[in-house]
Amino acid sequence: MAESEQASRRMSLGHDDVLRWIRAFGTEVDANKEQLTQLDAAVGDGDHGINMQRGMSAVLVKVDAAGEEQDIGALLKTVGMTLVSTVGGAGGPLYGTLFLQMGMAVAGKDELSPDDWAAALEAGIAGVQARGKAEPGDKTMIDALIPGRDALKAALAGGASFEDALRQSADAAGQGMRDTVPLVARKGRASYLGERSAGHQDPGATSSHLLLEAAAETWGEPEQTG
Amino acid sequence: MAESEQASRRMSLGHDDVLRWIRAFGTEVDANKEQLTQLDAAVGDGDHGINMQRGMSAVLVKVDAAGEEQDIGALLKTVGMTLVSTVGGAGGPLYGTLFLQMGMAVAGKDELSPDDWAAALEAGIAGVQARGKAEPGDKTMIDALIPGRDALKAALAGGASFEDALRQSADAAGQGMRDTVPLVARKGRASYLGERSAGHQDPGATSSHLLLEAAAETWGEPEQTG
Amino acid sequence: MKKLINKPEDVVTEELQGIAAAHADLVRVQFNPHVIVRADAPVQGKVGLVSGGGSGHEPMHGGFVGPGMLDAACPGEVFTSPTPDQMLDATKAVNGGAGVLHIVKNYTGDVMNFEMAAELAGGESIEVQAVVIDDDVAVQDSLYTAGRRGVGTTVLAEKICGAAAEEGRPLAEVADLCRKVNANGRSMGMALTSCIVPAAGKPTFELGDDEMEIGIGIHGEPGRERMKLAPASEIVEKLAVPIVEDLPFESGDQVLAFVNGMGGTPLIELYVIYNDLTKLLDGRGITITRNLIGPYITSLEMAGCSITLLKLDDELTRLWDAPVKTAGLRWAA
Amino acid sequence: MKKLINKPEDVVTEELQGIAAAHADLVRVQFNPHVIVRADAPVQGKVGLVSGGGSGHEPMHGGFVGPGMLDAACPGEVFTSPTPDQMLDATKAVNGGAGVLHIVKNYTGDVMNFEMAAELAGGESIEVQAVVIDDDVAVQDSLYTAGRRGVGTTVLAEKICGAAAEEGRPLAEVADLCRKVNANGRSMGMALTSCIVPAAGKPTFELGDDEMEIGIGIHGEPGRERMKLAPASEIVEKLAVPIVEDLPFESGDQVLAFVNGMGGTPLIELYVIYNDLTKLLDGRGITITRNLIGPYITSLEMAGCSITLLKLDDELTRLWDAPVKTAGLRWAA
Numbered sequence A, B: 001m002a003e004s005e006q007a008s009r010r011m012s013l014g015h016d017d018v019l020r021w022i023r024a025f026g027t028e029v030d031a032n033k034e035q036l037t038q039l040d041a042a043v044g045d046g047d048h049g050i051n052m053q054r055g056m057s058a059v060l061v062k063v064d065a066a067g068e069e070q071d072i073g074a075l076l077k078t079v080g081m082t083l084v085s086t087v088g089g090a091g092g093p094l095y096g097t098l099f100l101q102m103g104m105a106v107a108g109k110d111e112l113s114p115d116d117w118a119a120a121l122e123a124g125i126a127g128v129q130a131r132g133k134a135e136p137g138d139k140t141m142i143d144a145l146i147p148g149r150d151a152l153k154a155a156l157a158g159g160a161s162f163e164d165a166l167r168q169s170a171d172a173a174g175q176g177m178r179d180t181v182p183l184v185a186r187k188g189r190a191s192y193l194g195e196r197s198a199g200h201q202d203p204g205a206t207s208s209h210l211l212l213e214a215a216a217e218t219w220g221e222p223e224q225t226g
Numbered sequence C, D: 001m002k003k004l005i006n007k008p009e010d011v012v013t014e015e016l017q018g019i020a021a022a023h024a025d026l027v028r029v030q031f032n033p034h035v036i037v038r039a040d041a042p043v044q045g046k047v048g049l050v051s052g053g054g055s056g057h058e059p060m061h062g063g064f065v066g067p068g069m070l071d072a073a074c075p076g077e078v079f080t081s082p083t084p085d086q087m088l089d090a091t092k093a094v095n096g097g098a099g100v101l102h103i104v105k106n107y108t109g110d111v112m113n114f115e116m117a118a119e120l121a122g123g124e125s126i127e128v129q130a131v132v133i134d135d136d137v138a139v140q141d142s143l144y145t146a147g148r149r150g151v152g153t154t155v156l157a158e159k160i161c162g163a164a165a166e167e168g169r170p171l172a173e174v175a176d177l178c179r180k181v182n183a184n185g186r187s188m189g190m191a192l193t194s195c196i197v198p199a200a201g202k203p204t205f206e207l208g209d210d211e212m213e214i215g216i217g218i219h220g221e222p223g224r225e226r227m228k229l230a231p232a233s234e235i236v237e238k239l240a241v242p243i244v245e246d247l248p249f250e251s252g253d254q255v256l257a258f259v260n261g262m263g264g265t266p267l268i269e270l271y272v273i274y275n276d277l278t279k280l281l282d283g284r285g286i287t288i289t290r291n292l293i294g295p296y297i298t299s300l301e302m303a304g305c306s307i308t309l310l311k312l313d314d315e316l317t318r319l320w321d322a323p324v325k326t327a328g329l330r331w332a333a
């Protein structure tokens, strides 16, 4: 990347940035509700899109009402609590836990560095694994989240810009998502299908890709300075 | 009809003839089961063909078992009783009563003259009307039976041969059956439809036409002499 | 045709074998001809209650045989009235000396077959009275037609008269009570899908993906009108307003509200319908004091529902609440 | 989509309004969040029984709240596990000081949400135990997977544990009993048609006119295998043989046989299935001493059935026979 662009590079995330990401995720879920539901119908019970959409609408109402009083940690916890109490199914506790643990990791902060963001994501994913006991390869959201997290950390460690790191993270999550297709599910509802679960993309991995893609897109734009 | 054919004209019906008619009716019901059921589905509950077929199969088993010991009256009563106890629905009591009353009218006889046959039919139809209270024009089997009976009596009174009278009777029943199409049903299940029953042919009138048609065809052949 | 059956012609017999095996504590099943009789029949000195009709409406009537309800049920072939010999056998089996009441749904076939049975029972010196239930407001009534069909009120009449018979009331009183229930009950039904008679193998009628049939009978007989699919609240209006206006049910009335499933409609939808019904009746000052919600008078696998309202007084309420112990309805005092 | 509903997003709320209006004598319904609680809860000194799961399985679980069965039910959205706040509210509402048992069907979502609820209840010093029901033999079990689904045995566990709790037995005993029921119960289901989740508006899966799905879950999850439509007797074999061989049920065993309708299948067909089941079990020397036949754990309007067998001993039989008074199951001593 050219030297001249350095100035506009994003070095941190404010409350507003995080909110824009949450909104962008909500928009993505809305736009992909049908696809998520279709994917879930093939290997599960056909409600993943519906559930996530119900949860994210509730989240948007909630964060609007909460205003900007909250620090980022509190904001993420509000998102998590709202998802826990509105999504239900497997998605509710898992996405709820993801955001709750992210919020705990950055409790009290009004600004996040790229490393704070990576640490939050790491904590969130650890929470999902503690709750759901899924390992990579079990054909779950973990299969998008872990490559996404690892790519983010590797890029940042290699000195990439935050924008580039987010893009690599989202792309790795996308690859992880696509890589769920041939897998035989070992966790969640799809595991009831045994061998018949192979050949279908995991709905939760798909929504998790949307989550990291929303981050890359929202924060990948040059920062508005001035 | 030419003088030379006079000799082969049928002047009476024996036990065997009546049995052949019953069998022929059974065959007709079998062959038209689907059509009767279709007609009944349009204005009723779609079981007329199924019911009549169940009843006539039972009748054939019964008359086979009974052998030729019975007089014609007893034979017809056996048919009636069997229909009553196997057909059910409206068809069971109505066709059952038809045969029972025919049997009563010719009780003890081993041979029926054309006038005996006409009297039996008349008694049977009176029984159907006593049981079902239907008048001509109500869109029921009565609308095939009464024209059939009247044509038979008129033809015999006019000096027609039995064969001719039977043919005229069957044709009049056929006309009566077709004439049920525009009628609005006032009796039976089709009456629940009110105006919507118009435009459909009555299933019971259709099976009654088969009954008289079977007589015309079975007995319309020159009698086997010798 | 997608059904859990073996051969279409064996459905009724195998169903009855299943009932016989499952409910030997409540009923005896006789197979030739088909009759379901209360296990302890005849109950001496008690009026015997017999009903019957085509099969395919389960749990009606066989599921309503037992203490506090029917003494016997005569199951016909699917959607086909049973025959007089079934009814005669049932009548003889339940005659405890106090006479027998035939509860007959108003269909030409049912009425004629029960009439023949009553004539035969008369010949054997059993006192029989028959009451015909004709509560379906979807059908125009007239002196010159077959009149209204018997539908949901039948279930309520069987329960209430069953309780009265259990109390030892005489035949004439139980018959009068049955007429009273019929006079105070009104019903109407609708279908989202057709049913398939096993022997026919295909739907009795065709409905478009966006159509429903209002005023349907319980045998897949076509209804009053076919219309575009509508929300539950409109369906309730289409069914309940004609019912309310027919009797009429008026402000201050107390009613039993019976929301019935047609066989293919799950309970979750019936509660949505019931909820809309409470609102409609509330708006007219009519109070639901008793209710029954579920598939009780069905039409094979038809999706749809019917609503029955029965105007209650203290007597009817008390008899409705009385204990009943059958496969289909069961409660204690 | 042909359903008796208003807006898809309102189905559960309106259903609950219907239940609240219909069964005020048995239950209170709380709307924010959704909880169905026994009218007289908390019963002091009695273990509280809470279950829950997605809606669309009615009468389970809300229809099983009442004396002798559940103290509370948490209805989720259609086919979606309820949330921890519902379960926490339910747990608090039924805690009569003797602790609360969570009866959880083994689905990842249900298990995780109930776990979170138990953590929250622990924070409020309510003693909670959870038992997970996993009786579906259609699913291969393994340490590394989500394990078997919870299906028909859940209904039986709720009834039997409800009776034990009513007797005043302590939490640990009721929980052990629940594990015993689960250990002795096995199920398998099949579908003739798919169901339609209201919010999705179209069938969860497609089945050909001559196909059926064996080993289906109660949420329209695909099953073990898809095969050509077969007679009832073969379907019974497909379901019952894996059940019998799994426990295994053996000659001399006494069982409760539960033939469950999936929501769109009428009773007449369930009795045909029951009849074939009695023959199959007879042939293996297994005796049915109790039975339950009807739609109790449904999958919206899906056509199909499931079979559950529970091996009985004197204790389980006595508790099954104990009085129960709920909208969905009701009998006296």
Ligand SMILES: Nc1ncnc2c1ncn2[C@@H]1O[C@H](COP(=O)(O)OP(=O)(O)O)[C@@H](O)[C@H]1O
Residues within 6 Å of the ligand: A040, A044, A045, A046, A047, A048, A051, A088, A089, A090, A091, A092, A094, A128, A131, A132, A133, A134, A139, A140, A141, A142, A187, A188, A189, A202, A203, A204, A205, D079, D080, D081, D107, D108, D109, D110
């Ligand atoms: N144990 C688990 N750990 C992580 N993710 C899981 C687990 N179980 C299920 N999931 C994810 O949840 C997704 C399904 O979510 P959803 O449809 O909302 O829940 P449900 O299966 O209860 O209907 C799956 O696609 C999978 O990615």
Ligand SMILES: Nc1ncnc2c1ncn2[C@@H]1O[C@H](COP(=O)(O)OP(=O)(O)O)[C@@H](O)[C@H]1O
Residues within 6 Å of the ligand: B040, B044, B045, B046, B047, B048, B051, B052, B088, B089, B090, B091, B092, B094, B128, B131, B132, B133, B134, B139, B140, B141, B142, B187, B188, B189, B202, B203, B204, B205, C079, C080, C081, C107, C108, C109, C110
């Ligand atoms: N009251 C009646 N009198 C004469 N015929 C009648 C009467 N009611 C019905 N029917 C005849 O019965 C036929 C229907 O017979 P069926 O389908 O066997 O009985 P159900 O209507 O009980 O199913 C009608 O088409 C009609 O011709």
Ligand SMILES: [Mg+2]
Residues within 6 Å of the ligand: A040, A044, A045, A046, A047, A048, A089, A189
């Ligand atoms: Mg799902």
Ligand SMILES: [Mg+2]
Residues within 6 Å of the ligand: B040, B044, B045, B046, B047, B048, B089, B189
């Ligand atoms: Mg008919």
Ligand SMILES: [Mg+2]
Residues within 6 Å of the ligand: B045, B047, B089, B090, C079, C080, C081, C109
């Ligand atoms: Mg009929």
Ligand SMILES: [Mg+2]
Residues within 6 Å of the ligand: A045, A047, A089, A090, D079, D080, D081, D109
């Ligand atoms: Mg779900």
